[in-house]
Amino acid sequence: MSEARPMSTMARVNVGLAARYRKERRFKFFGLAAIVASLMFLALLLASITAKGYTAFRQTEILLDIHLDPAVLDVNNLATANYAALVRDSVQTLFPRVENRQDKRIVAKLASTGAAYQVQDMVMNKPELIGSVKSVWVLADDEVDMFIKGHIPRNVPESERRISDQQAAWIDQLTAAGRLQLAFNTTFFQAGDSREPELAGIRGAAMGSFFTLVVTLVLSFPIGVAAAVYLEEFAPKNRWTDLIEVNINNLAAIPSIVFGLLGLAVFLNFMNLPRSASLVGGLVLTLMTLPTIIIASRASLKSVPPSIREAALGVGASQVQTIVHHVLPLAMPGMMTGAIIGMARALGETAPLLMIGMVAFIVDVPHGFSDPATVLPVQIYLWADSPERAFVERTSAAIMVLLLLLLAMNAAAVFLRNKFERRW
Amino acid sequence: MAAVLDTVVDMRDVVMEKNEADAVAAKARKVDRDERRTVGLPFVEEPRMICREVNVYYGDKHAIRNVSIDVGKNEVLAMIGPSGCGKSTFLRCLNRMNDTVAGCRVTGEIFLDDLNIYDRKVDVVPLRAQVGMVFQKPNPFPKSIFDNVAYGPKIHGLVNSKSELQDIVESSLKKAGLWNEVSDRLDQPGTGLSGGQQQRLCIARAIAVRPEVILMDEPCSALDPIATATVEDLITELKEQYTIVIVTHNMQQAARVSQRTAYFHLGDLVEVGSTDRIFTNPRHQLTEDYITGRFG
Numbered sequence: 001m002s003e004a005r006p007m008s009t010m011a012r013v014n015v016g017l018a019a020r021y022r023k024e025r026r027f028k029f030f031g032l033a034a035i036v037a038s039l040m041f042l043a044l045l046l047a048s049i050t051a052k053g054y055t056a057f058r059q060t061e062i063l064l065d066i067h068l069d070p071a072v073l074d075v076n077n078l079a080t081a082n083y084a085a086l087v088r089d090s091v092q093t094l095f096p097r098v099e100n101r102q103d104k105r106i107v108a109k110l111a112s113t114g115a116a117y118q119v120q121d122m123v124m125n126k127p128e129l130i131g132s133v134k135s136v137w138v139l140a141d142d143e144v145d146m147f148i149k150g151h152i153p154r155n156v157p158e159s160e161r162r163i164s165d166q167q168a169a170w171i172d173q174l175t176a177a178g179r180l181q182l183a184f185n186t187t188f189f190q191a192g193d194s195r196e197p198e199l200a201g202i203r204g205a206a207m208g209s210f211f212t213l214v215v216t217l218v219l220s221f222p223i224g225v226a227a228a229v230y231l232e233e234f235a236p237k238n239r240w241t242d243l244i245e246v247n248i249n250n251l252a253a254i255p256s257i258v259f260g261l262l263g264l265a266v267f268l269n270f271m272n273l274p275r276s277a278s279l280v281g282g283l284v285l286t287l288m289t290l291p292t293i294i295i296a297s298r299a300s301l302k303s304v305p306p307s308i309r310e311a312a313l314g315v316g317a318s319q320v321q322t323i324v325h326h327v328l329p330l331a332m333p334g335m336m337t338g339a340i341i342g343m344a345r346a347l348g349e350t351a352p353l354l355m356i357g358m359v360a361f362i363v364d365v366p367h368g369f370s371d372p373a374t375v376l377p378v379q380i381y382l383w384a385d386s387p388e389r390a391f392v393e394r395t396s397a398a399i400m401v402l403l404l405l406l407l408a409m410n411a412a413a414v415f416l417r418n419k420f421e422r423r424w
Numbered sequence: 425m426a427a428v429l430d431t432v433v434d435m436r437d438v439v440m441e442k443n444e445a446d447a448v449a450a451k452a453r454k455v456d457r458d459e460r461r462t463v464g465l466p467f468v469e470e471p472r473m474i475c476r477e478v479n480v481y482y483g484d485k486h487a488i489r490n491v492s493i494d495v496g497k498n499e500v501l502a503m504i505g506p507s508g509c510g511k512s513t514f515l516r517c518l519n520r521m522n523d524t525v526a527g528c529r530v531t532g533e534i535f536l537d538d539l540n541i542y543d544r545k546v547d548v549v550p551l552r553a554q555v556g557m558v559f560q561k562p563n564p565f566p567k568s569i570f571d572n573v574a575y576g577p578k579i580h581g582l583v584n585s586k587s588e589l590q591d592i593v594e595s596s597l598k599k600a601g602l603w604n605e606v607s608d609r610l611d612q613p614g615t616g617l618s619g620g621q622q623q624r625l626c627i628a629r630a631i632a633v634r635p636e637v638i639l640m641d642e643p644c645s646a647l648d649p650i651a652t653a654t655v656e657d658l659i660t661e662l663k664e665q666y667t668i669v670i671v672t673h674n675m676q677q678a679a680r681v682s683q684r685t686a687y688f689h690l691g692d693l694v695e696v697g698s699t700d701r702i703f704t705n706p707r708h709q710l711t712e713d714y715i716t717g718r719f720g
């Protein structure tokens with residue numbers, strides 16, 4: 001009897017074993033299913049944005065033979081010459097049979113209003129060109145662009161599309177003559193916002209985001225780390241520090257628009273800082289990011305093993321030396337990861353910036369912290385709100401750029417974590 | 425015991441009329457103290473550290489009760505006892521490592537030579553330079569072997585030049601018996617060494633600041649028998665220059681390395697005596713039970 005007992009234990013374990021493994025397999029399956037589902041949604045999101053947005057990286061251009069008429073271009077007064085007329089004339093010469101004045105005006109609109117600036121730049125850089133006839137690729141109007149890219153379908157009744165049959169015929173004529181091409185859209189990366197989609201770019205918003213994030217990082221990282229170090233290493237554990245801890249956790253959960261209102265009240269109305277400036281945006285985002293950084297920094301300070309502190313204290317390091325020489329270097333990767341994730345959140349933040357006027361229509365690319373600016377997500381919001389068809393693809397393209405930046409930041413966080421993780 | 429009772433009865437006669445309740449309480453206290461009186465010879469001729477009526481509380485928990493003991497010059501004092509009896513707690517009083525524990529309170533007096541280390545004016549930084557510590561789990565800094573040993577001398581400003589620092593690192597590693605194994609890879613991380621080497625590195629780190637006393641809290645409990653033997657040999661050598669207090673749960677180890685042994689039980693220092701005497705002829709019942717393996 002007593003010899004049979006180990007066998008029977010074995011047998012009993014074996015009976016339950018199949019069920020145990022089944023349970024484990026089911027558990028694994030659910031986990032995998034969750035991952036697959038979330039990856040599918042992510043893929044769907046990326047695919048739809050890419051499908052809508054990739055065309056924005058190419059832009060239709062028209063080849064014009066521009067007669068740089070010395071009668072129009074006064075060498076001493078190049079800045080104010082009527083370049084638009086030159087462009088208009090050269091487009092119209094492409095269609096000699098159009099004589100009706102109204103039609104002529106429509107023909108002239110095939111080229112973007114930005115073409116005049118292109119010609120101006122060209123002439124001002126090389127005044128010796130005046131008098132010659134120059135062939136240049138200039139930006140086409142956004143509707144031509146949309147038509148070429150197929151976003152304005154031909155097979156719907158004329159009254160329901162923005163391009164008339166007549167315009168379509170002209171465009172086809174240009175295509176046949178080899179005077180239309182799709183070229184890389186440099187404007188999109190070099191220009192600020194514009195009412196004309198073909199002239200609108202994300203440079204202004206990107207610079208605004210950059211300046212805003214610099215302010216946020218420079219303020220929130222040192223303050224956040226200092227606060228975390230104080231709370232974790234120096235503060236006595238009493239009711240006050242408990243209260244502070246609860247409040248910091250609360251702050252992290254406050255809707256960001258509230259920080260925007262606070263910024264409006266304090267930074268704009270009370271301190272009279274400039275409206276729409278990246279500086280104020282950075283200050284507001286600092287308020288919003290601080291709790292995140294404090295919480296992440298405290299967690300990474302806590303994860304430094306006490307044995308390291310004991311080792312340092314044991315050889316007679318003071319508390320500050322222990323922290324500065326040993327604890328902080330070990331906690332730094334975690335803190336930086338927290339900071340990057342906080343920054344990534346700040347980069348994607350829209351609501352609080354609306355409250356401090358960073359939603360204004362700003363054409364100029366900001367050059368400093370106090371210039372009026374907007375940021376990428378706000379730019380996306382503005383474009384998504386615009387009626388022109390061409391802004392749809394630009395919205396998606398801007399989203400792609402924003403996602404790429406976020407991806408880069410999160411990858412940096414993962415990289416830092418893997419590189420410096422657990423060195424003890 | 426009979427003598428104690430006599431005293432109690434005498435005392436009772438004197439004060440009974442005045443305040444019987446007080447007297448009963450006093451009796452209870454006295455009996456209590458007598459039963460807790462340490463057996464053996466806790467005091468020595470030439471003490472390096474003197475501890476008198478040390479009590480330690482963690483919040484409400486009374487972890488060390490009225491412990492009085494001396495640590496002699498250049499001796500190895502072993503502290504043994506069942507787990508949770510307060511060996512580590514008492515050891516950590518000797519260099520005030522308990523200061524870092526929230527809610528820990530120490531009363532009584534502890535002297536290092538003539539310095540009352542719990543005096544308010546005493547700075548723990550120089551104190552810990554004089555009373556070094558080696559922990560249960562080897563805890564080298566995640567830095568190079570060189571930096572591990574050099575850290576103490578650097579922060580205490582014990583060196584004026586790089587070559588001086590190199591000398592200290594070399595001599596400390598030699599004293600710790602580690603030099604031959606690591607001399608060609610001082611720039612590699614200390615955490616990459618084996619457990620026994622790490623512990624000797626920690627010992628080298630502790631002696632690099634030239635302490636007078638070295639506290640060791642179960643320094644071999646995480647090591648294999650061979651590494652343990654190496655560290656034990658090292659302790660025997662270090663005794664020539666340093667006073668060592670070692671906590672161990674391994675009685676053979678206490679017997680091998682120490683001159684005097686202190687037996688702790690539930691926060692009381694039950695018995696102190698020369699190691700030979702304690703292990704051959706324990707006087708207290710609890711000591712005997714522990715040594716003969718009746719609990720532990």
Ligand SMILES: Nc1ncnc2c1ncn2[C@@H]1O[C@H](COP(=O)(O)OP(=O)(O)O)[C@@H](O)[C@H]1O
Pocket residue numbers: 482485487505506507508509510511512513514525
């Ligand atoms: N930080 C602490 N807080 C509260 N109680 C503690 C703390 N450290 C130790 N103790 C308690 O004090 C007693 C003695 O612990 P310790 O000195 O670690 O024992 P030993 O080292 O002899 O095993 C134990 O009962 C333990 O639970």
Ligand SMILES: [Mg+2]
Pocket residue numbers: 511512513641
């Ligand atoms: Mg212990």
